[in-house]
Amino acid sequence: MTLTADTGIGALGDPSGPGPAQLPPIPDGAVMVTVTIQRFNPELDEAPHRESYRIPALPTDRILNLLHYIKWYIDGTLTFRRSCAHGICGSDAMRINGRNRLACKVLVKDVITDKKTEVTVEPIKGLPLEKDLLVDMEPFFEAYRKVQPFLITHSNEPSREWIQSPEDRARFDDTTKCILCAACTTSCPVYWSEDAYVGPAAIVNAHRFIFDSRDQGGQERLEILSDAEGVWRCRTTFNCTDACPRGIEVTKAIQEVKRALMFRRI
């Protein structure tokens, strides 16, 4: 058990912890937080279980800082993905207190109060669990690739750029913000229960091209999305919109794709 006598920092209830680490100095204004993490090591465990850690944190720390603290000073086996640490790369989507969020965009002060100093962190749902907070992203990217997420043009290319008015550019601005973090797709109850459903993120990326005035592949893409696994599976629960760390109106985008399908079918 890793402990410093006065703070009680360490893994709670873990008698076989690693050797003592030189803990970094506790900054002024830090509070003690209990972080409960779903752990799963495929080489040792038969099933996931929970472990709790009591550590110091600043109200302005990101949840990612807490995970790093645990990994760097308490248990090096804790495994998660992260890279940019400011909400741009999309590596660290996870369930924080039951909601899909990026660990680098949730601050401690957003999830704790004077009365409640606990935070729970679990992997996103609906993708195969690999280790601790890390899941297999391949099915997610497979669905993305299925919607032909690239500009399709058939006419002769201009010698300079394609002309596009600011209004036409604004039409699909919202869905260009997607960072493929999978927070939306793995918050969707339909995706959890039917893994053939392409999921919100794939539809968002289809939307990004369907409503791009330069694109000429709309019909092909709409065929794909009207398939059994396509857009009609959406039950409009709005989980995806709540989950999106980029503030994309995901459900609205899905509705717009549905309308485009109906319009072209009539």
Next chain:
Amino acid sequence: MQFHRYDVVIVGAGGAGMRAAIESSQRARTAVLTKLYPTRSHTGAAQGGMCAALANVEDDNWEWHTFDTVKGGDYLVDQDAAEIMCKEAIDAVLDLEKMGLPFNRTPEGRIDQRRFGGHTRNHGEAAVRRACYAADRTGHMILQTLYQNCVKLGVEFFNEFYVLDILLTETDTGPVCTGAVAYELATGEIHVFHGKSVVFATGGAGKVFKTTSNAHSLTGDGMGVVFRKGLPLEDMEFYQFHPTGLAGLGILLTEGARGEGAILRNASGERFMERYAPTIKDLAPRDIVARSMVMEVLEGRGAGPNKDYVLLDCTHLGAEVLETKLPDITEFARTYLGVDPVTEPVPVFPTAHYAMGGISTNVRGEVLRNNTDVVPGLYAAGECACVSVHGSNRLGTNSLLDINVFGRRAGIAAAEHALSTGDVLVPEPENAAGFVEGMVGNLLASTGGERVAEIRTELQATMDANAAVYRTEATLKQALQDIRLLRERYARAAVQDKGKRYNTDLLEAIELGFLLELAEVMVVGALARTESRGGHAREDYPTRDDTNWMRHTMAYKGVAGGVMDGLDGGGPVDSEIRLDYKPVVQTRYQPMERKY
């Protein structure tokens, strides 16, 4: 151990790697090996724009862009390379647009352009609108667009494959690159990729510093792999500090904010850049702005309770400009500092941002093994490379340009080289996986008491304190001493995770080895260079010295027997670094005093 054979092996899937892959995969059988999923790469964090003299909104031409790049780089730029980059910039932007990149548009529907630091009309007369942009998400759009086109072309990716070695085979005419060795994160397996060409596009090394705009994954792996083979790293002492990092956090706020009119102010509200760069003020190049900001703080004019930052004032831009042209940085300030740029100035301070130096290449992306000879089959592009188009200080937007122009060139050259060798296959060296097996095995077996996180924290602390915006002989010697002690401790570093599946504990330990190695190269080069130029500011040598220092540093690992003798995996670390120098290519422009 698994064995694979490709024509071209690309290492890294950021902007440069994927731009190379788009060219290479249409010509030759190509594999892309990447430590991260491609869309996680740090190209996606670039914000402000990509310069090209399209002249869509005002008069401009590529020669002005070339001049600005050379002057911005404090004349250490190879002028032939800068000319190529600025000429090809126009097609590079148009290519991206045709690939689907959603640039912001002018009222006429053309690609819109904004002002950026150091980019001027007619050799310095005034700031020019040259940066093509998509809000403050230009890098994100480039990364997504390139990935989309890789999907379209069916590019073969090996995601979360961490390349730890290159294969060099000795021939009559010198060493030839024959492949790369990767550690598969999911399984712990080692893979040997035989390739007729290998392209390194592995990005930067910002994590040698504590306060940085760089991602956790930017640990200089590619530069370190090449350096350990005895190949030179060029100009590593030149490191760029971006003026506007969120104070205390280092998160980037684009120079595009100042391009749109934001102003830097000190504690008394003074627009201090008027004193340092009277003509273009806040849009001076980054080295000058960063030095000026540090000087304001050192002289007691910093803002905040500890007077340790300055303020970026966007309040006069209005909510609409901020929400439409600078939405992401507006959100970063709100989320991470609780400051709303619409109503309050934002605390900022320079943040470690970009390595001007790197793996020495020519304009085809071929990697040099000395001042004149290349290693056939080995290419590098992007931040990990040094062409050198940035000299001692890169202009804003020129990195997104660099990755597109030289990523494309490296991809074409690598594919053509692979095809030109026909059926002739240089075999990989014996025991190709040996070095990586040794390194991984030793780290997993180590029972030493040193913790990776502690060593890394101390490294970052000494680099921030002693080798950041301003340096002196004394601070650099302190940094070097610290680094050498940390390297000794690193030899006793152990990991807690001994498993094979997704062992990110091991990954961080390996990354730290590269960071330590590169920090030492940066500091040794900085100690030797007794002048101030661009991103290298010596308080004890405050002026540029063209007589003695108008030359590129070429740093070699002092390994016995030359280029082929790498380290034994995890064995004792040889700290000796040998410095050599290479002339700067000058064509049109004679060095002048740098005023803005």
